[in-house]
Amino acid sequence: MDVVLLLSMAAAGLSAASSHAERQYHFVSEAKSMSEAQRYCREKHTDLATVDSMEVVKLLNDMAGQHNQSAWIGLHDERDAWRWSMSDPSFYGPGEIEFRRWETGQPSNGHDDQCTYVDSYVACFDYYCNSHLWVICFDVTGPNATFVRIDSAMIWTQAQSYCREHHTDLASVRNLTENQQIADLLHAGEVWIGLYRDSWKWSDGSNSSFKYWAENEPNLRTLKVCVAAAFDNSGKWDYLDCGVEKPFICYGPVPVSMQVIKVRVQKPNGVDLNDPAFLAAMLVEAKKNLRAQGLDDNVQVAWRKQPDGQVFQKEEKRDEL
Incomplete structure (x- = not known):
């Protein structure tokens, strides 16, 4: 019979495997811009590294700390990733989800200006989300929207929660007609609408x-x-300019190698060698022996079945000359 051992092995070069995430990280010393590094990682491995725990931080430090420099990982800030709080795509007609009536020079895309208010001319400004402003909610019935002004000052997240609880959501502005409807509600001041920016993104789409x-x-x-x-x-x-050329860290799946060990067993009296319980007990003993030899628990052991579905087959005697 055959025992198949699956061994997780690090590839050549500066790399390290995370047992928890089942990923292998690769430090690439060649300096590239962020976009060039991303392209390289996607071609050669999976993507730029996502660092999602202190375990991964320690792993990368142990792997690349000797280089005493910084290296790109997959986190970046999409400065123009503006979206509506009301996210249902069926609510928006062609071009409406992208409708924006920014004031000249807006959006500034400063990192802390991630929410949007409109003035009495219904021009859009990006702004600090923790500012206290009045609010425009809306009620949606089918394709139609009715706008409601809330004369109570709130930060943007409070405004969103209030609108979702008492109406449909913070207002989306889909076209010039709705822009004018909101203008008719405003006399002065500034009010939150549902446009916001969720800017931090990992290259591989991790959340x-x-x-x-x-x-x-x-x-x-x-x-x-x-x-x-x-x-x-x-x-x-x-936090660096994306065009700076730096070393970088990719990740990919942990490579697995397979080793086949053939074992000859003398059948004990009254024992069915192909009985599932007997096979399972043999695997437990095999893992104990491997562990005693210094192999860790990531090693997997399995039986390789013959074409007839059996593991053990009787060995025919050969005539001696």
């Missing part, structure tokens, strides 16, 4: 909220929009 910023980072007033892990600072994250 991890884990952060490991260096002190005073990210610099919320800067135009730098990509992130590197600084291995001269415990792998903490710096």
